[in-house]
Structures are given as structure tokens and as C-alpha cells.
Amino acid sequence: MVKRSKGIRSKSRHILTKKPRVGAISPIARALQQFDKGDNVNIVIDPSVHKGMPHIRFHGYTGKIEGTQGEAYLVGVVVGKKHKTLIIRSEHLRRVK
Numbered sequence: 001m002v003k004r005s006k007g008i009r010s011k012s013r014h015i016l017t018k019k020p021r022v023g024a025i026s027p028i029a030r031a032l033q034q035f036d037k038g039d040n041v042n043i044v045i046d047p048s049v050h051k052g053m054p055h056i057r058f059h060g061y062t063g064k065i066e067g068t069q070g071e072a073y074l075v076g077v078v079v080g081k082k083h084k085t086l087i088i089r090s091e092h093l094r095r096v097k
Helices: 028-032
Strands: 040-043 062-069 072-079 082-088 093-095
Touching: 040 072, 062 082
Parallel strands: none
Antiparallel strands: 040 062, 040 093, 062 072, 072 082
């Protein structure tokens, strides 16, 4: 028997694929967007950008910007009763409307 792969992108075949009409390259405006401390953001993983990608289990979560770390943002998320701080780049974040 072959041992099953348990990598960072395992079980993500459908979540981390783009629809054909979306296009392979993400718009540059998404990489240049700025967030302020306290802003609410949705975590939507962009599979074409590997750098600063959060773990797949956080795809679809909503969090609050807690600060910056280099070019990335510190996003606070509540998972169950625990508070977790994620380091995510702006390509994977969308402002809550």
C-alpha cells in the first residue's frame, strides 16, 4: 500500500481550483489593497498566489485585522472557543461589506 499524502494542500482539489472564466492571473489591485487595524475581512484563498496563503481550513472564515507583519496582515479568527492569529497576505483577503 502507498502511504496517503498529508501535505498542506491535501483534500483541496475543488476549493483550490479556479473556474475557467475567472482567469489564471489574479488582478494586481487585490495585491495592492490596504487594510487598517480593526477592519473586518473575509478569508478567500486565491490558489494562483502561493505566498502568504493560509491553511485551507480557514477558507471562508471572517476575522479582524490585528496588525501587520512585513507585507502580510495579522488576522484574528475565533475557531470554536479559541482565538487564533493568522498571517495572511492581502491577495487572500476581501473587505466585509
